Amino acid sequence: MNVNQGGRALPQRTVAFDRETNAVLLIEQRLLPHEFKIVAVKNFRATAAAIQSMVVRGAGAIGATAAYGLAQGALAFLGADPRKFSTHMETVYQTLKQARPTAVDPVNAMNEVRTAMLPGETVAEQQALALAAAEEFANSDVAHCRAIGVHGAKLIRNGMRILTHCNAGWLAFVDVGSATAPIYAAQAQGKTFHVFCDETRPRSQGATLTAWELAQQKIPHQIIADNAAGHLMQRGEIDLVIVGSDRVLGRTGEVANKIGTYTKAVLAARHGVPFYVAIPLSTIDWNLKRGLDIPIEEREEAEVLGAWGVNRAGKRQYLRVANPTSGARNPGFDVTPPDLITGIITPLGILAPKELWKRRKNLGGPD
Amino acid sequence: MNVNQGGRALPQRTVAFDRETNAVLLIEQRLLPHEFKIVAVKNFRATAAAIQSMVVRGAGAIGATAAYGLAQGALAFLGADPRKFSTHMETVYQTLKQARPTAVDPVNAMNEVRTAMLPGETVAEQQALALAAAEEFANSDVAHCRAIGVHGAKLIRNGMRILTHCNAGWLAFVDVGSATAPIYAAQAQGKTFHVFCDETRPRSQGATLTAWELAQQKIPHQIIADNAAGHLMQRGEIDLVIVGSDRVLGRTGEVANKIGTYTKAVLAARHGVPFYVAIPLSTIDWNLKRGLDIPIEEREEAEVLGAWGVNRAGKRQYLRVANPTSGARNPGFDVTPPDLITGIITPLGILAPKELWKRRKNLGGPD
Numbered sequence: 001m002n003v004n005q006g007g008r009a010l011p012q013r014t015v016a017f018d019r020e021t022n023a024v025l026l027i028e029q030r031l032l033p034h035e036f037k038i039v040a041v042k043n044f045r046a047t048a049a050a051i052q053s054m055v056v057r058g059a060g061a062i063g064a065t066a067a068y069g070l071a072q073g074a075l076a077f078l079g080a081d082p083r084k085f086s087t088h089m090e091t092v093y094q095t096l097k098q099a100r101p102t103a104v105d106p107v108n109a110m111n112e113v114r115t116a117m118l119p120g121e122t123v124a125e126q127q128a129l130a131l132a133a134a135e136e137f138a139n140s141d142v143a144h145c146r147a148i149g150v151h152g153a154k155l156i157r158n159g160m161r162i163l164t165h166c167n168a169g170w171l172a173f174v175d176v177g178s179a180t181a182p183i184y185a186a187q188a189q190g191k192t193f194h195v196f197c198d199e200t201r202p203r204s205q206g207a208t209l210t211a212w213e214l215a216q217q218k219i220p221h222q223i224i225a226d227n228a229a230g231h232l233m234q235r236g237e238i239d240l241v242i243v244g245s246d247r248v249l250g251r252t253g254e255v256a257n258k259i260g261t262y263t264k265a266v267l268a269a270r271h272g273v274p275f276y277v278a279i280p281l282s283t284i285d286w287n288l289k290r291g292l293d294i295p296i297e298e299r300e301e302a303e304v305l306g307a308w309g310v311n312r313a314g315k316r317q318y319l320r321v322a323n324p325t326s327g328a329r330n331p332g333f334d335v336t337p338p339d340l341i342t343g344i345i346t347p348l349g350i351l352a353p354k355e356l357w358k359r360r361k362n363l364g365g366p367d
Numbered sequence: 368m369n370v371n372q373g374g375r376a377l378p379q380r381t382v383a384f385d386r387e388t389n390a391v392l393l394i395e396q397r398l399l400p401h402e403f404k405i406v407a408v409k410n411f412r413a414t415a416a417a418i419q420s421m422v423v424r425g426a427g428a429i430g431a432t433a434a435y436g437l438a439q440g441a442l443a444f445l446g447a448d449p450r451k452f453s454t455h456m457e458t459v460y461q462t463l464k465q466a467r468p469t470a471v472d473p474v475n476a477m478n479e480v481r482t483a484m485l486p487g488e489t490v491a492e493q494q495a496l497a498l499a500a501a502e503e504f505a506n507s508d509v510a511h512c513r514a515i516g517v518h519g520a521k522l523i524r525n526g527m528r529i530l531t532h533c534n535a536g537w538l539a540f541v542d543v544g545s546a547t548a549p550i551y552a553a554q555a556q557g558k559t560f561h562v563f564c565d566e567t568r569p570r571s572q573g574a575t576l577t578a579w580e581l582a583q584q585k586i587p588h589q590i591i592a593d594n595a596a597g598h599l600m601q602r603g604e605i606d607l608v609i610v611g612s613d614r615v616l617g618r619t620g621e622v623a624n625k626i627g628t629y630t631k632a633v634l635a636a637r638h639g640v641p642f643y644v645a646i647p648l649s650t651i652d653w654n655l656k657r658g659l660d661i662p663i664e665e666r667e668e669a670e671v672l673g674a675w676g677v678n679r680a681g682k683r684q685y686l687r688v689a690n691p692t693s694g695a696r697n698p699g700f701d702v703t704p705p706d707l708i709t710g711i712i713t714p715l716g717i718l719a720p721k722e723l724w725k726r727r728k729n730l731g732g733p734d
Binding site: 034197199200201204208215222224225229231234258260266267270296304306308309311317319320323324325326327329330333334335 | 399400401563564566567568569571574575578579581582588589590591592593594595596597598599601625626627629630633634637663671672673674675676677678684686687688689690691692693694695696697698700701702
């Protein structure tokens, strides 16, 4: 999508790769919405750290980052010993995998790259195949998001008020986004509508990233406190909810996503507001048997106890908001059961959550 | 309740009155939890402004503040002309009433004071009666909260994990609080339990005021993002919800309270977690026929778009969190229907919401 840079709207991917310097290029998302900056990450450990510290976040973006990180690790290997290379690649893989334990996208992405490397007979061949596969992964991520947009835009009618939670926008992918894909596609079709962005405490990705994205694309929107959606639904002021996901269980249709998603699904069900989850196929986990087994990260207390923003001088800063002698609980994700979900918007069409397993062969699942 | 001041735990009411200087004494709640300060408010317009700007907030506290404000306005009148006094008192009444349109407590409190003034034959007599009635109102507020505690403490068992939203603590009343009254009473009975404080964006009263209160009384607690309660209920980690209210409709059992309360009630109902609303009788509105007619304040956008806290130097400061080019919707309150409420904890006992109207004669309602 476009970013306003120096008065001009220039196209910019969230994740890219520079072959000459073997660097992963990332939009430094922790500086947004107050500053726009591209960082060049120079080695696979730094790439894992960038995923872990949320320089880059969001299902597709960390998938592509892990894919590029694996290729980056491969390309950094000096020598021609296939066994040493194999040991090295296992370290690269595990390091990137452990950067974000709740997400399935990095693992799926890296598995694709590893599979693509198999035909390589030499280290050099495997290195070349790794980079080609990572590039292919990033390009297909963009194509999948565009396809989500085509299907999802059919749900959007003129005058609708759409709620979204957290950021499943183009900043969460290589480009276009999942939850935002129908929004951008509907805008391209000339439809007019309004978006409510949940603030999404404690990290405020809705107020910062999603609002920034929508502003770049000139889509009418307002930020609301996470507490406000229930009231707005009660008064009939929300017509549609679209969120993304970090992991959808193919066997059950359960959806893991940013903390607070489950709450919005419960409210939407009570008010008969359609609740959709937009995902690329790589977000589907075909192995896990129940949502209760999805690991829920407990993140640091400081996120809940304060806030990051900019002061009057425009400088980024953290403030302690909470009582200085109190602590916090900070689960990062929650799990929404399939009975609360109207449909899953995939690149192949919109499905009921329970249909995923039935149609697993078409969706890249097991036999 | 007690406040740690210079290493000593000293009793301190939220609202008091100084006869010598005709000043309403308020804990400056906007400085909490980072600074403890008492402000002396010198005239009724400043008292109305203190209510409006949330120097003082919470049902009982603004009731007592308005009662004292009415007495303050009466005492400031110079002269002995009863008709001029009457006109003056109408101005005082309307000024204080309009400071917080959603709340019913200031109106009820001021009506009590006005009724008590009626037997006064001279301006001086009416002035004296006004002050006595305001003092009586404040003292009975404390007694009512203690009675709420006696009834509500029966709901609390050892090991329970209790959720509360916003601040309906002693800072929201003259002392003791409503939602916190059962908690303080149970603590006094030697029970052990854990409290989760909803952060309560956009003004964060849970993270600041409720957490500060509980810390002063040494009650184990943790702050959670407003997004987290759904997940915790889903995992069976919340046993009881107690909130306060700005207005309970006596005819329907509907409860107006801080934005986000409705959401917690919906979640509690889904998970079979008991949901209680603790209120003094003055919070009951016997006139309004439906919750939809309760005026919902739209507060300023800056609350949602940023946060107040303290920086490393301990200085209070506002940060802009959200995207600089985005706006916000900011409804301050929501309305919870009676079917989601397990019981209303009153000074006279615990009632189902629908029982309020049946037992209106005992509760001070109409015939």
